[in-house]
Amino acid sequence: MLYIQLRRKNEVKDRLINRGWFVISVAVVWILTYFVSRGVLETADLSSTARIVVALIPAIPFAAFLWLWITNIGQLDEMERKIQMEALAFAFPMAILLLMVLGLLQLAIPLSPEDWSYRHVWSFLPLFYFAGLALAWRKYK
Template identity: 40%
Template sequence: MSPKRFLMEFAVVMVVYILCVVVSSSFVRSMPDGAARIALALLPVIPMIAMAVSIIRRLNAMDEMGRKIQLDALAVAFVCTALTTFSYGFLETAGFPRLSAFMVWPIMGGVWCVATIIGTRRYE
């Protein structure tokens, strides 16, 4: 998969994801408890699965250097996210406000992007 095609596919999936989040968050609280409410709450997971498949396909299409850069970036993202969330967990015991688990992916994704940019520039 070419980088251009990946970016287009990723952008489309992100738009669908955002729409699913808006629909889900707009209506889930007004629904009665039950299977339909659970399904609506999980609606954004469907495009997230498509996003994961797209990312894995892109990784599989990369050459060895691209894979090394991504592995390094993912390792940095994993470690930074683990340290950040673990540290904040201790701060919560000191009275800091509780944060949602929704914060994990933005931290990991952001660090992954920055580490990928740095890794790519390092090998240019």
């Protein structure tokens, strides 16, 4: 009986590890499609319809990544879920703070769109998540 329980635990752990690599692979595909789309939009002379299609292409692998990531969180143990929740609880208010400050600064002074447009600011959001993840890991490990 104990052997069967340990075997099932190991099977779940192996499945999570394999699923984790798949999630990472989908994330890499998303990042690559983002940069390819961005390059095409910056260099190619396309119609408006084609530009919209190219701009929306990275949304497909990103949606797959989100679905896999959220599904994977459901498979984690209680402590790992708590760590993920704390990382998000740190990242979400930090994102609001960033957008609020940038919005107010934009009213106060002209901000360069080459430095502070949507295509630049979104990259702070994963940084906030990973900072929150590091803080939560440090707290619980």
